[in-house]
Amino acid sequence: MQKPVTGPSVRGSMLTDPKIRAWAFQILAVATVVAVGWYLFHNTQSNLAQRGITSGFAFLNNPAGFGILQSLIDYTEGDTYGRVFLVGLLNTLLVSVLGIIIATIIGFVVGVSRLSPNWLISRLAALYIEIFRNIPPLLQIFFWYFAVLRAMPPPRDSHALGEALFLNIRGLYLPAPAAADGFWAFLVALAIAVAGCVAVARWARQRREATGQRFPVLITCLALLVALPVLAALVAGSPFTWSVPTLTGFNFRGGWVVIPELVAITLALSIYTAAFIAEIVRSGIQAVSHGQTEAARSLGLRPGPILRLVIIPQAMRVIIPPLTSQYLNLVKNSSLAAAIGYPDLVALFAGTVLNQTGQAIETIAITMSVYLAISLSISLLMNWYNKRIALVER
């Protein structure tokens, strides 16, 4: 028995036309988003109205009425919530910038050490990485704060370095400089020294390219940077008067104080993030094929120039994208500072200010926008840098 080959005639259906389907799903998606958005908005509006909360940003001009542990700008209890926001933002930026710089330095050193042919060094680096990236960051912050810094002695029994540096439970006390007679001469000398270094570096490069001769740029620059300001101080008198912290009663007066909360959060975040950066640096260097090292060696280049001229420039393009996300993590993790009472943006603004004013939507929205803005700025900067060093392909 043989059936006829002709099957049932295929008729086009509305349901199977890809164009119509695509449109239908698009419309459905948009409708859902609009409906959910409208529901949220309406719900919030009616809730706010019910509780008699006025929305808007007028509260930013009201006086805050509370003190802040650390402020980079002048702040008193009578200042506004807007000023509190600024204080919190600067404190967050301070931790972020310090953290990024320290984490990058530790991360690169540990990452390169991890690849060291020296057994002890590479094991130590591996140990560092395995310990610090496997412990939650909040716990590390607690460790530095409660186990290390809170265990410091009271001001009377401070650990002292000479008569100028004091470490106790209230923080690290440093002498604070203030401008004196020789200040301007000192500043000018320093500026001349810096300009001199730039000039020497440029001149040395041009001479190397023109004649092939080398010049010890680093030592010359260090000598310049030390000698000129010292000379200026000798001629024009001391550039600074130092306000040295002194024990009066139960606490120190004068000088600068670095609060233990700042030390704890900065240390914890730097050390934690550095462990990840170290792994990124290691993988970046290993991603450069061994043939590159061999080719450079066969040309007679030494290990230093090989790393600087051949390996690092190629490793950077592998390192930059994940490095960016580590920087973003560090900035966002800085909000954990709230846990030990460091007055960062979240603790101050999305915490204290929110509680006092009840303006939840506004404060949270502002805080979120700030983190978004910081993160996007870092991303943009890093993407720009990555594009600049990208390889040219066909």
Add this chain to the structure above:
Amino acid sequence: MTDNAKNHTLGDKLMIELQGVNKWYGEFHVLKDINLSVRQGERIVLCGPSGSGKSTTIRCINRLEEHQQGRIVVDDVELTSDLKHIEAIRREVGMVFQHFNLFPHLTVLQNCTLAPMWVRNMPKREAEEVAMHYLERVRIPEQAAKYPGQLSGGQQQRVAIARALCMKPKIMLFDEPTSALDPEMVKEVLDTMIQLAESGMTMLCVTHEMGFARTVADRVIFMDRGEIIEQAPPEEFFSNPKNERTKTFLGQILNH
């Protein structure tokens, strides 16, 4: 091909000398008692099945691999773990790799000037003049401003040859320079190498291009399982191989 490639007289000076060289990778005995002398201007082709130790042999000559026993003397300098000696030898020995190994973040010109500037302390302008001279010799001066990623395989390998020549080496090592190339690009690289041979360069070349061996080599060396099995001038090597293993190998690569 040209006949004058073969009409040359060898210098009396020994450029490379390997005496009783042995090497192990763990338990595996890669090089077994290798003895080899290369005179100035001599061109040697090393062939043999894969894993026979021919690449390892030439990589020992510029210390990309370390030998564990025996003596290697290159241009009157003995290879020891002394970094000064290693650097001195690497300056005089150029190497071309199977996978080119050009620096992808540098232009063709920068690839060629990097080592002369940083190793020989050559002024930039002079290094660029030297680089352009050799890029012209390998017939790609017009690509100087491009990046390696923008060139074909054959062009990249010719740049690699020019890059090695810019150090003005006394010896050139080739490690399967045409194995990673598409067939139509093999010739342009071989032509460059023949031209180099005509200029009197001392060359050691690991290759399976038997046509090249016939045209250029003064001596063909057959290696198998870490040993030098047989060595002879190409006419004799191809027409009258003595060892069974050599015959089998030649049978495999010539009759297909």
